Amino acid sequence: MPEPFWRKYIFSQDHKVIGIQYGLTALAFLFFGFCLMMIMRWQLAYPETPVPLIGEFLWENGILLPEVYNSLGAMHGTIMIFLGVVPLAVGAFGNYFVPLQIGTIDMAFPKLNMTSYWSYFVGGVIMVASFFTPEGAARSGWTSYPPLADFEPGQTLWLIGMVFLITSSLLGSINIIVTIVQLRAPGLTWMRLPFFVWTQLVTSFLLVLAFPPLEAAAVLQLMDRVVGTSFFLPSGLVVSGEIISATGGGSPLLWQHLFWFLAHPEVYVLILPAMGIVCEVIANNTRKPIWGYKSLVYAAIFLGFMSFIVWAHHMFMTGMGATMSAFFQTTTMIISIPSVIILTAFFLSLWGGSIRYNTPMLFALAFLPMFGIGGLTGLPLGLAASDISLHDTYYVIGHFHYVVAPGTIFALFAGIYYWFPKMTGRKMNETLGKLHFWPSLIFMNGIFLPMFIQGLAGISRRLWDGGAIYSHAADTLWLNEVMSVSAWLLGLIQFVFIVNFFYSMKKGEKAGRNPWDATTLEWVAPSPPIAHGNFESDIEVHRSAYEYSVPGRKRDFTPQTEPKKSDN
Amino acid sequence: MEIPYTVKERPDTGLNNSKLGIWLFLASEVMLFGGLFSAYVFLRLGAPEGAFHEWGKELNVPLATLNTMVLITSSVTMVMSWASLKMNDFKKYKLYMGLTLLCAVIFLIVKYFEYTAKFDHHLYPSTNTFLAIYFTLTGLHGLHIIGGMIVMTYFWLPAGNKMWHSEPEHFANRIEIAGLYWHFVDLVWIFLFPILYLL
Amino acid sequence: MSGHDNTDIQSHVRTYMMVFGALAILTVLTVGASYLEVTSGESIFIALIIASVKGSLVASYFMHLISERAMIINILLLTIAFFFVLMFLPLMTATDAATIL
Ligand code: HEM
Numbered sequence: 046m047p048e049p050f051w052r053k054y055i056f057s058q059d060h061k062v063i064g065i066q067y068g069l070t071a072l073a074f075l076f077f078g079f080c081l082m083m084i085m086r087w088q089l090a091y092p093e094t095p096v097p098l099i100g101e102f103l104w105e106n107g108i109l110l111p112e113v114y115n116s117l118g119a120m121h122g123t124i125m126i127f128l129g130v131v132p133l134a135v136g137a138f139g140n141y142f143v144p145l146q147i148g149t150i151d152m153a154f155p156k157l158n159m160t161s162y163w164s165y166f167v168g169g170v171i172m173v174a175s176f177f178t179p180e181g182a183a184r185s186g187w188t189s190y191p192p193l194a195d196f197e198p199g200q201t202l203w204l205i206g207m208v209f210l211i212t213s214s215l216l217g218s219i220n221i222i223v224t225i226v227q228l229r230a231p232g233l234t235w236m237r238l239p240f241f242v243w244t245q246l247v248t249s250f251l252l253v254l255a256f257p258p259l260e261a262a263a264v265l266q267l268m269d270r271v272v273g274t275s276f277f278l279p280s281g282l283v284v285s286g287e288i289i290s291a292t293g294g295g296s297p298l299l300w301q302h303l304f305w306f307l308a309h310p311e312v313y314v315l316i317l318p319a320m321g322i323v324c325e326v327i328a329n330n331t332r333k334p335i336w337g338y339k340s341l342v343y344a345a346i347f348l349g350f351m352s353f354i355v356w357a358h359h360m361f362m363t364g365m366g367a368t369m370s371a372f373f374q375t376t377t378m379i380i381s382i383p384s385v386i387i388l389t390a391f392f393l394s395l396w397g398g399s400i401r402y403n404t405p406m407l408f409a410l411a412f413l414p415m416f417g418i419g420g421l422t423g424l425p426l427g428l429a430a431s432d433i434s435l436h437d438t439y440y441v442i443g444h445f446h447y448v449v450a451p452g453t454i455f456a457l458f459a460g461i462y463y464w465f466p467k468m469t470g471r472k473m474n475e476t477l478g479k480l481h482f483w484p485s486l487i488f489m490n491g492i493f494l495p496m497f498i499q500g501l502a503g504i505s506r507r508l509w510d511g512g513a514i515y516s517h518a519a520d521t522l523w524l525n526e527v528m529s530v531s532a533w534l535l536g537l538i539q540f541v542f543i544v545n546f547f548y549s550m551k552k553g554e555k556a557g558r559n560p561w562d563a564t565t566l567e568w569v570a571p572s573p574p575i576a577h578g579n580f581e582s583d584i585e586v587h588r589s590a591y592e593y594s595v596p597g598r599k600r601d602f603t604p605q606t607e608p609k610k611s612d613n
Numbered sequence: 614m615e616i617p618y619t620v621k622e623r624p625d626t627g628l629n630n631s632k633l634g635i636w637l638f639l640a641s642e643v644m645l646f647g648g649l650f651s652a653y654v655f656l657r658l659g660a661p662e663g664a665f666h667e668w669g670k671e672l673n674v675p676l677a678t679l680n681t682m683v684l685i686t687s688s689v690t691m692v693m694s695w696a697s698l699k700m701n702d703f704k705k706y707k708l709y710m711g712l713t714l715l716c717a718v719i720f721l722i723v724k725y726f727e728y729t730a731k732f733d734h735h736l737y738p739s740t741n742t743f744l745a746i747y748f749t750l751t752g753l754h755g756l757h758i759i760g761g762m763i764v765m766t767y768f769w770l771p772a773g774n775k776m777w778h779s780e781p782e783h784f785a786n787r788i789e790i791a792g793l794y795w796h797f798v799d800l801v802w803i804f805l806f807p808i809l810y811l812l
Numbered sequence: 813m814s815g816h817d818n819t820d821i822q823s824h825v826r827t828y829m830m831v832f833g834a835l836a837i838l839t840v841l842t843v844g845a846s847y848l849e850v851t852s853g854e855s856i857f858i859a860l861i862i863a864s865v866k867g868s869l870v871a872s873y874f875m876h877l878i879s880e881r882a883m884i885i886n887i888l889l890l891t892i893a894f895f896f897v898l899m900f901l902p903l904m905t906a907t908d909a910a911t912i913l
């Protein structure tokens with residue numbers, strides 16, 4: 046009996062269809078979040094001039110209003126993180142490739158999988174819909190600090206949307222953990238897992254254990270807003286010249302603790318799957334076993350563990366005492382070690398390899414220095430003495446964007462180019478790929494490098510006027526135009542990717558099963574893998590994940606399914 | 614094609630999928646209530662000396678003690694309903710599951726009277742931070758009770774009969790999973806009771 | 813939990829009944845203890861101890877943790893560790909701040 050359309054493509058329970066649903070939705074949200082930012086960048090480059098094309102329809106004289114700027118900023122952050130990167134990295138790549146890489150037919154709980162996609166979808170719809178309500182979208186930053194967030198319009202829908210997104214992530218990550226633990230193919234021991242699978246496992250644990258406290262916090266903030274409790278409102282608070290009517294007695298710092306208890310692990314949720322993808326691409330294109338596989342695995346686990354005890358490095362400015370500040374500075378310095386180990390292992394893997402510079406590899410290679418810059422600029426933020434002057438400046442914006450934009454986003458692009466043949470049966474176009482890569486690399490740096498300069502000069506983040514009121518920073522303001530133009534050009538060049546994506550789906554070079562001569566299990570399945578089943582026959586694993594160029598073998602790669610006796 | 618280990622245990626982990634899944638879910642629940650308990654402690658220490666104790670005196674200890682007993686009993690009947698399945702006694706399963714549901718209903722009714730008594734005395738979540746966290750914690754706990762009741766009712770109704778007759782082992786597993794969730798809800802209450810009513 | 817025969821389950825049932833009794837007694841105890849004339853620190857301590865004993869009984873016997881697989885136990889230990897982090901680090905940060913004011 047053929048499946049009806051809605052079962053096959055809409056309410057499907059096949060992990061591949063759900064993965065693609067996640068992927069397309071997340072890419073659309075990434076683009077949307079990017080567009081919000083391009084509007085903001087107009088106001089920053091040319092303050093108080095009408096926004097071209099759309100301004101005249103939206104605001105009087107077409108000038109971006111300050112409160113709308115705040116909405117755009119808060120929603121850019123929220124959308125990029127919770128609706129863009131996490132769903133793409135975990136929902137799409139995790140969903141599609143974890144079952145394939147462990148040689149099984151589906152996720153452990155297909156119905157749950159479908160539920161988690163639709164919960165994500167509803168959360169996204171609520172977030173987008175909030176723009177069209179009379180109150181407008183949330184405008185207290187993606188961090189939603191009270192007391193501000195307890196009063197500002199738009200926040201209630203943001204909180205409700207977050208509850209859906211958190212639920213979705215929880216269901217999804219439980220599913221991924223059970224799948225990895227329970228459904229590995231015979232012979233696929235822990236130390237034979239591709240590193241990508243390990244990163245998905247650690248990421249899922251972070252989501253399962255760190256997200257619930259934010260859900261709790263969201264419930265408390267909802268209570269504050271809807272039934273008038275004072276969880277986050279101190280006594281005697283004055284708003285707009287009047288003492289608030291709520292009873293008070295609460296603590297704004299409580300929110301910060303619960304929020305960052307999630308939000309620090311969340312940054313590792315953003316980066317770990319990216320590292321996993323980069324590892325796959327690098328091993329494949331250097332034609333060498335990845336350097337230090339075991340240290341990669343232990344580093345990822347240690348990283349996940351440590352990420353739960355560093356969060357208050359976002360709160361040095363809240364007047365914590367010297368003891369606790371010393372504690373969090375120390376843990377922050379310690380957590381940088383596993384990241385360095387991972388990055389070093391990737392760099393060493395390049396040494397002596399015969400590198401194939403195809404598009405996925407270019408993106409993966411660019412990830413290394415970009416993530417390096419992002420990581421290293423984070424160290425001064427983890428030390429209270431320097432953070433006191435850098436906190437909440439554009440330096441911070443520069444730092445974490447190097448991690449998430451030319452870092453994670455590039456890794457995700459690498460993943461798309463690398464796995465596109467598996468998902469569609471066709472390769473993406475190499476020329477267009479390179480035309481996408483090089484300008485993207487240049488413009489990314491054009492946007493984010495000047496942010497360090499502006500931040501060091503003392504320009505705060507979340508400013509509608511882009512720092513015009515700061516006379517001490519006046520001679521860095523010309524950089525605003527540089528950054529904005531880079532941002533728009535970056536946006537423009539993404540059309541090369543979009544064209545390539547759809548063109549290659551129809552007309553790309555036919556790929557076959559294993560176009561990159563890769564070793565891991567997803568390449569044993571047909572391209573695209575069989576609906577509801579993936580492989581033609583049961584999978585049995587006989588070797589570790591990256592046996593490339595093993596001396597004495599006929600081919601320069603040995604798939605994991607190849608029995609040992611065929612060696613030499 | 615069948616997804617492996619939905620019913621049988623995987624030899625090297627000794628678990629079936631749903632068993633691992635429910636425990637991960639419960640782990641996340643521990644952190645959810647952990648966030649709220651953390652808020653409770655934070656607010657308690659931030660309140661004036663002894664204020665939480667004073668505010669807490671408004672609550673009805675006898676009713677809450679009764680409710681504690683009701684939930685403990687429901688945990689016992691829940692585990693008995695699973696044990697009955699293991700002993701192949703479907704009639705007894707029905708009986709114990711029915712009793713569990715009855716306990717859950719009693720719990721909610723008692724809770725309803727507690728809430729309305731508070732409202733009648735003009736005690737609302739917005740009255741002070743103690744009542745705020747009291748209503749939030751017990752409300753969320755109540756939602757968990759309702760969630761559990763929906764699942765248990767489903768397994769208690771004729772749908773359960775059919776599942777038991779076609780796949781007895783799978784059905785017993787499901788009751789075990791539902792039981793784990795239910796005991797957890799009981800366990801949360803065991804901590805809520807002294808924290809909110811007695812201290 | 814495969815491979816149980818009837819006598820096995822019957823001995824389980826006896827345990828369940830004993831746990832039930834213990835939980836009921838402890839509930840009465842904790843209510844009783846709340847009327848003792850002790851400092852608030854002491855009464856918090858007593859109440860939490862009793863609650864923890866009751867909680868462990870439910871977890872060990874009703875939820876069968878006493879004979880559960882290592883994988884589950886390890887996941888729970890990890891969770892408990894982070895639970896305590898979540899309970900105490902914010903507090904320590906708050907009290908540490910109070911000392912400098
Ligand atoms: C690639 C292009 C991107 C550009 C040009 C860009 C640009 C910006 C700018 C200019 C701001 C600062 C707004 C202000 O302080 O007033 C900002 C804030 C932010 N961005 Fe991005 N961004 C990009 C991608 C991303 C990605 C991929 C993520 C996350 C995964 C992200 C997350 C955030 C967050 C969390 C904020 C802070 C929002 C707040 O202040 O609450 N951005 N971005």
Ligand SMILES: [Cu+2]
Pocket residue numbers: 308309312355356358359
């Ligand atoms: Cu952090």
